[in-house]
Amino acid sequence: MATVAHIVAMSVYCLLGAYQFSSALRTRRGWHRTAGRALILAGFIAALSAVWLAVFFGGPSDELAVAMVRLVFALWTIPIGEVDAFGETWLVAAGFVINSVVAESVIRRRSSRRMSRVVRRRAPVL
Structure with a gap:
């Protein structure tokens, strides 16, 4: 479960994070802020799942x-x-x-x- 959460969260984080640099999308009303909030959530999920994987499944x-x-x-x-x-x-x-x-x-x-x-x-x- 942690592996799936990490893969999904990192995929969302990488895709949304890349589009945050687009000036065309930043000018749209509300998109940049909403995507930023989703990035925060995806980042926390990715970080927590990475810690879980490192602690319990690491060497x-x-x-x-x-x-x-x-x-x-x-x-x-x-x-x-x-x-x-x-x-x-x-x-x-x-x-x-x-x-x-x-x-x-x-x-x-x-x-x-x-x-x-x-x-x-x-x-x-x-």
């Missing part, structure tokens, strides 16, 4: 952490080779910098669009 307690580390660094190890502690530190730092740059550029682009709209809407100064 040793460190198996999940090891699996996540392997998954994250698999793209690095396939073309380059084994990653030592020093290389892992730099990969995490590089991921942080890349995420920060992308987030900052998105934020600046959106704020510049808003400012250009505000400037266009102002009445001409006489």
Whole structure:
């Protein structure tokens, strides 16, 4: 039952979450807010079912952490080779910098669009 709840909740979360970025759907009256509320519910169900699955159907307690580390660094190890502690530190730092740059550029682009709209809407100064 927990597996089914997790799969359904994550499917809903992924689909609705992707459509939350659509500006055409955000402008529709009430859609964005309703979808956001459904996302909160789906997120809680997915998280709780994931915890249930990890606690009751998981292997040793460190198996999940090891699996996540392997998954994250698999793209690095396939073309380059084994990653030592020093290389892992730099990969995490590089991921942080890349995420920060992308987030900052998105934020600046959106704020510049808003400012250009505000400037266009102002009445001409006489």
